[in-house]
Amino acid sequence: MTIKEIGIIGSGQMGGGIAHVSALAGFKVKLLDINNELLEKATSLINKNLMRQVSKGKISKEQLESAISQISTTLQYKDLSDCDLVIEAATENEETKLKIFKDLCKVISKKCIIATNTSSISITRLASSTDRPEKFIGMHFMNPVPIMELVELIRGIATNNETFTEIQNLTVSLGKKSAVSQDFPAFIVNRILLPMINEAVYTLYEGVGSVEAIDTSMRLGANHPMGPLQLADFIGLDTCLAVMQVLYEGLADSKYRPCPLLVKYVEAGWLGKKTNKGFYDYSQEVPKPTR
Numbered sequence: 001m002t003i004k005e006i007g008i009i010g011s012g013q014m015g016g017g018i019a020h021v022s023a024l025a026g027f028k029v030k031l032l033d034i035n036n037e038l039l040e041k042a043t044s045l046i047n048k049n050l051m052r053q054v055s056k057g058k059i060s061k062e063q064l065e066s067a068i069s070q071i072s073t074t075l076q077y078k079d080l081s082d083c084d085l086v087i088e089a090a091t092e093n094e095e096t097k098l099k100i101f102k103d104l105c106k107v108i109s110k111k112c113i114i115a116t117n118t119s120s121i122s123i124t125r126l127a128s129s130t131d132r133p134e135k136f137i138g139m140h141f142m143n144p145v146p147i148m149e150l151v152e153l154i155r156g157i158a159t160n161n162e163t164f165t166e167i168q169n170l171t172v173s174l175g176k177k178s179a180v181s182q183d184f185p186a187f188i189v190n191r192i193l194l195p196m197i198n199e200a201v202y203t204l205y206e207g208v209g210s211v212e213a214i215d216t217s218m219r220l221g222a223n224h225p226m227g228p229l230q231l232a233d234f235i236g237l238d239t240c241l242a243v244m245q246v247l248y249e250g251l252a253d254s255k256y257r258p259c260p261l262l263v264k265y266v267e268a269g270w271l272g273k274k275t276n277k278g279f280y281d282y283s284q285e286v287p288k289p290t291r
Contacts, residue, residue, distance in 0.1 A: 004028060005085075006028070006084070007080035016042040020050065020146050026070070029072070030072050030079055031074070036075070042073075046068075084111065085112065101126065113167065114132065115137050115167060117139060124156040137154065139153060143234070152178070200227075204291075237271045279291075
């Protein structure tokens with residue numbers, strides 16, 4: 001099977017980014033979300049990011065116009081019926097994803113592959129809720145999608161070789177490189193990255209260092225391009241917490257216990273850059289630590 005048309009469910013940071021790279025690679029894209037406001041915000045951001053690439057000389061104006069023409073938006077699952085592949089990129093909540101797959105399977109063709117952009121949830125478990133576990137795969141893009149080169153590919157226990165090869169080839173077509181992970185909680189990147197972020201939050205929680213001290217230490221002392229607390233804000237503190245909960249519950253090891261301060265920030269609605277407040281306050285021109 002040759003993939004020509006890609007459906008993407010969820011138009012947030014990840015879904016919008018996947019739509020961006022897919023359209024730029026020449027694929028027809030249908031972007032679905034729950035309301036027009038979210039879709040308009042996504043298409044506006046995609047256009048802005050493409051314009052930035054034009055201004056930097058990375059793509060031509062013709063490529064921009066072609067990519068924009070490839071993207072259409074919808075609120076209806078039935079509009080995904082002609083897709084060869086549908087990528088789910090909704091919030092990191094298993095119940096939400098299961099409902100999406102239930103609605104999706106009612107309308108897509110038998111040949112259609114389903115991929116999920118989950119950053120932590122069992123691919124095998126998600127696949128078992130569909131009518132095609134052999135055509136289901138994990139395709140975890142990194143954020144921001146247009147910039148980050150890696151895509152983690154995760155097979156469920158039932159994923160067949162044809163599906164895996166098709167998605168591996170698609171990854172190359174999108175200009176990305178793949179790393180194959182086994183179906184363990186949080187896969188490879190987040191299994192390593194999120195406990196480090198969680199430990200940075202514990203370091204703040206226990207008063208070992210301030211927000212600025214922790215981030216500066218990791219930037220200058222470990223040569224990280226971004227401090228762990230700033231990175232957490234960019235990922236989204238709700239996503240960080242969700243991944244840590246999957247690790248804690250899935251591996252039953254106390255070293256993965258989410259820091260109480262991370263829980264408290266999420267309860268307060270301080271989710272990071274997307275809400276203008278997390279470990280930093282983004283309401284000002286120069287972000288300042290919130291504590």
